[in-house]
Amino acid sequence: MGRNNKKKLVLASLVALVFLLLGNRVTAVSAKSYQKAITKVPGRSTYPVYQRVSKKGPKGKFTSTKHFKYAQIQSKQVLVTKKGTFWKIIVDGRPVGWVSQDYFTRNKISVAKRVSLVQNADFTFDTREAINYVADETGTAVDISKVSVSNPTINSGTPGRTIVTYRYGDAEASVPVTVRSNAKEGIVRAKKGPFLGPVAVPTWKGSSKSTSRNWNAKHNFTFETKPNTFYANGLTLRTELFQPRFVSLDYHQAADKMGQVGIVPEGIAVHGSNFTVAVFNSSKDQKGHLVSYDLKQIGKYQAQNLPGLKWKTFEKYAAHIKVSTYIKLGHGQAIGSSAKYLYVIANNNTAKNSIKSEEIMQIRKSDLKINQIWSFKIWNGTAKKHTGRYIHNATFVGNKTMYCLFHNGRKHRYEYWKVTRSGDTWTPVEIGATDSDFISNSSPVQGFTYDREHGQFYIGFNDYIFKVAKNGAHRETHRLNVKREIEGLSVSGNKLYVEFAQRGELTSGRTN
Template sequence: MSLVKSVSLVNDTVDSAGFNTDDAINYVTDKHGSVVDNGLVKKSIDRISEEKPGHWLVTYRYGKAYGKVPVTVRGNAREGITKASVKPGKGGNVGKTWFPIELAFRGSYSAQFFPHTYWGTDKKGKKAAKLTTKFYEPNSLSLLAGSEETNVRTNVQGLDVYGQDMVTTNFYGGSRASLDNSRGHVILYHLNKVPTYALQYMPTQTLNFYAWKSYAANMKVSPYIKLGHGQSLGSTSRYIYELANWNRAKKPRSNELLQIDKKTMQVNRIWTFAVSNGSRKYNRYFLNADVIDDNTVVALFHNKSKQRYEFWKIVRRGNSFQAKETAAVSGNLISNSSQVQGFTYNVAYKCYYIAFNDYLFKISAEGNLENFYHFNAKREVEGLASYKSKIYIAMNKRAEVLDSNMTK
């Protein structure tokens, strides 16, 4: 049995969900070493409300396996209450994209033998951004069909890059990412050891054993852990962070942040935090976020009622969080309410990038729309990352990572 070390929850009087104690489980195995369904694990508490401060010691049992996790609801009821008062920069509604259901051609799961190149035209109509294939991902990393807990498929929803480490969130099926409390696997790739085409043949017999072994040695896979929608992914030299929020939540919730150790690929700690404009009634629930360092999250909030995007900096101090709105951009950017498919903050150029299907927007630190790039890939974007001067974009069917050198 593997459990997180600790859980620290924000005191959120309007949180409608509370903390699901299943989230603290990395994995549980039976006497044969096989992973079991978390529903078979007996817990002393199923769900903990964030409405009142307190301390709990949650116990977990399966057969002879036993573990416990300390859970705290913090005492400061005003933590994260601030003001969304930044004057928005110049943006607008400059494009219209498609929804996946509308698209007749969405690529193929078949192995690819050539790289893709997609040119993005900027606001002046010039070719200004070039995406090229970095590598094609495997369809699966599992030899046998197995259960959802053990079958590692690469239905990618998000990615991040730090140095030569690239991490992706992966689900058993694409629709799983839109379920409440959804779980999946995180895969870590060493970019400097990743072949462009060969991973497509894992785990088939097309690769000989020694080639398969050498590629697998440069990858790590997490257990079947809580991921939420999977598009709010960030990483540092030691940890991976996932903001495990549900993209279809209708009622107020706090934001759940997971810290995953790169060495073990298991969830180490869990926090929840709230960001509220004036009162808890106006909570910001983030569906897209990036991580700057082990204490700093940059998050994107689409304020539909005011037709703007807000950029928030959330800083962790110990187990508490402080939030500040750093910028905002006017308009919805895309005019037909298509969802954001990726978000990243570029530290080198101090700007934000927001991805939609076939569109990439560059927003200055002050919130002004500096440029946008319109591609014609006709493939769904499944995550966006940046490291130094490079941008990385994941696309589906087949799962592929592309990169581009972006100019300042």
């Protein structure tokens, strides 16, 4: 055999060996299963969903992703085919079908448009809190701790503007962070004369002492099939919606905290037919998900069983239930809504009388992503001598006004603050005070809202609701005797909405 022929034979053998090795590698990774579900980032374009997939490609188109644009998407299986890569998706906890990897948002970091911080040397902003999500090259959500950040923290003691850059793989994003120039912003005098409030009443401390009819071991935590009506001294509440325990796969099936949506509701906002609840894996968490329901499209009972709904009903419900990404929400009980935005004070509910600033998250209702972030402070006194008014409970009226509740435990007094925004500046004014603890055993406030029509606040503890005029004068006490914790209050129009725990149940009644 000639020299050239020998070279050709050796080259052909090498090429064959390379193809053999590549073929073995492709076969090894062409199908993959995960023990626990990973979180996927849905895209906005519409793709078909198929019943089955083989190495030749997908078959059996039966729906499309147009129903799932704002759903919680998870997956445990991926398959590389001749027609691309396909993932078997789980939507809001229900296994659905196979979709092209092109459907997912890939190689992207989503961040707030901007961050504006009140001047305060005692507060340092964690810039990763401006991240909505990070998606890798396959559309899988990435833990934000893995993101490279040009400025991981910014102390708000010095005025100025910093462009913060985030990088992960081929994805990049940036956010301008500004520390505002007015050092006196948020420093005011608390000088409202208090009204004498009611004698503090006893209640339990800790978790709920009862459950809804079927939320217990005796009834195997099955679904509720009957509405409730609760009466309390002129207040009548009726069931609006029983919520699902999870809007995802349930306990221990998610590979990360981003994946599980449930099981603890902490705060609510209602605006018209839009109902939003802050949901956490644990009551100790500072990060969680917002879940929004269109009450006109969701029945009282069906949402409890998303995996068991008839297919067409599930498609409809999935299109009218929105789930946010895993974001900082604080305790979730300082929340409110305007027509276009949700607002959450992402506070630390264990902080007592701190002089740290607090963050306000403005979240778009259209896609439940953080739009922008402000920080604010309420300090009583002067710049040289002051005490903090760290806010645990607040409610929002429109886009430029929030009402805040502060408990002065030393004086056994509740203070009511109105905080208004002009540009990026938030200015507090004390508008009322009540000399009372309301509850005798220091149980925390679990719901706070403002009734604009009647100029009054509602304050919830366990299953008590106190009605207080804007200036702090006590009007009524409603004891519900439900023995389930109130997990949020909201007023929309002439309706008071009350969320109860175990099972998550939204009720409503007329304000007066």
